[in-house]
Amino acid sequence: MRRKTRQIHVGNVAIGGDAPIAVQSMTTTYTRDVESTVAQIHRLQDVGCEIVRVAVPEMEDALVIGEIKKRISIPLVADIHYNPELGLEAIRQGVDKVRINPGNLLLGRKSMEKIVLAAKERGVAMRIGVNSGSIDALDKVAQMQRVQVRLRDDGTLERSDPAEARRIERENLAERMVTRALEYISWCEELDYHEIDVSLKSSTVLTAVEAYRRFSQRSDYPIHLGITEAGTLVTGSVKSALGLGLLLAEGIGDTLRVSLSAEPEEEIPVAFEILRSLELRNRGVTFVSCPSCGRVEIDVISVANEVEKRLSKVQTPIQVAVMGCVVNGPGESRDADVGLAGGKGKGVIFRKGQVVKTVPEDQFLDAVLKEVASLLPAAEAS
Template sequence: MRRKSRQIHVGNVAIGGDAPIVVQSMTTTYTRDVESTVAQIHRLEDVGCEIVRVAVPEKEDALAIGEIKKRIHIPLVADIHYKHSLALEAIRQGIDCVRINPGNLINGRKSLEQIVAACKERGVAMRIGVNSGSIDALDQRGQMQRIQVRLRDDGVLERTDPAEARRNEREHLAERMVTKALEYISWCEELDFREIKVSLKSSTVLTAVEAYRRFAQRSDYPLHLGITEAGTLVTGSVKSSVGLGLLLADGIGDTIRVSLSAEPEEEIPVAYEILRSLELRNRGVTFVSCPSCGRVEIDVIQVANEVEKRLSKVQSPIHVAVMGCVVNGPGESRDADVGLAGGKGRGVIFRKGEVIKTVPEDQFLDAVLKEVASLLPEREAKLVYPEGGIQETAGQHRTRTEGMGLPILKS
């Protein structure tokens, strides 16, 4: 069961309560470069991003927010560090939410009070972000030394078991993060401000999970989930899927971001796949394909990758399957809205459980996408299957022999 959190709004997007879990990202451009920033946000919008954050390290970046806001269609969050004056300018420019870590603001609580006053005046939300790396280093070193040794009953100090030490370290750090977040929230509540969401990020998956779980037991403020500095496309996707998946399966989380060292558009499909796999959002393509094995009689890897790529901008819920043999293929394909079960250089096309035709291997892509397009709204259908059909370039289609180095099996 999903944790019941209080609901706030970032722009026109509801967060928490019974609102859907929201997918976010962050631009990689210099915010002052309005053209590049707007273009990147438009690409994010195309793949389903619902809130986007921009870095605001300098005044020029804050001053660009007004123009950016005019040209995008999703709420905008300003990422602020150190200088509260940048938050105030971003708010004047019409930002929908400010992300701050009160612990790294110059003049700390005094600066936070000015930001809160501006947020209240303009109806702007706030994200309080506490990262494990921002917890006081001296406090951490002293505590880590205590965690790594323990006092026996006979008064002798001995080194703690390494696994136990790591667990103790993780729990201590998570507790410090939660304590800081609750302290910052109390500062805001004393100023009668509660339009707050909270993040408790760490690059260590289990530390982040521990922190979020502890916070969820002690507060009802909505939570933004993320594993910070998660890594490249593969590494970051795995770490985010594990960390966010554990929390979401426990009912914890109101917004998510999959942080990747990649183009931000790459983050969105991973986020939606996490939500779909847990049946928390029914948006976009549920895609099933077999992993390929010695039974496969078509180049399923090539076909599956190309179909998935062509469907990347589809936001309507639809189930598509690409299968490469007669063992699991017919069953999986029959359960999909559109399915392909291939074998011996030919494939059966299913539509909502019914066989509609058999096509040769060089027509797989065209046949699958044409059927998918027929089930989509007109705008999305044109993205998937343009007029005139799918134009394959020379060498785009490969037989099993060319694509996988294996012979076509004969009956």
């Protein structure tokens, strides 16, 4: 069961309540380079990104928000650190949401309140982003010493089990993240502002999971899920699938970002794959392909990769299977909307469980794509 949260709106996208779990990403361009930023946002939109965030490190970046907004059709979020004036300018420019970590804003609460009042006046949403890295480092060291070493009555030191010490440390850190987030929320509520969602990110999967679980038990504000600085394509995808997957399977999470050290367009398919695997969204292609083995009779790896790449922009839910031989091929292919089961230098194409035709290996790709196109609405089939 998905946890019930209150609903907020970021531009025309609803977050929380019964809204679909929204997929977000962040540009890697210099925001002030409007052409490059808009081009990257269009590429993100093409693969299904539903909300996009841009970094606003300087006033030059804040001042182009309005221009970028005019040229894109998904909600825009301004990522603000340190200088509250950047948030105020982004709001004046018409941004849909600001993401702030109140803990690093100059003048702290006073600055946050200025941003909250401006956001409230213009109907702009806000993400309160608490990262484990922004929790006081000195406090962390003191805490680590507390949990790893205990003074016995006879004056000698007892060392804790390292795994147990890590668990206690993780729980304490998660608790402090949650306490901070709840405190920042209370500042907003005192100003009668509620268009908030919250992220509690950490690069350590288990810390993030612990923090999100604790927060979800104590607040009904929507939750933005993410494992921060998760790593490269493989590392980051695995960490995100694990952390976000654990939480989503427990019904926690209203929007998410898979953070990767890769082109942002690569984050979107990973995010949708996580959501599809948990049957939380069914957008796009559910892809089934065999890993290949010593029985393989076609170049299944090349065909599978190429088919997946060519169908990356499809939004209609559809299942496609590419299988290497007759052992599992016909069964899996028959269950898919479109399937290819390889044989000796040729393959059988299935559509909705029916054999359509047998084609030679050099026609696999075209044959699969043609069958998929026949099941898509006209706008997507091209």
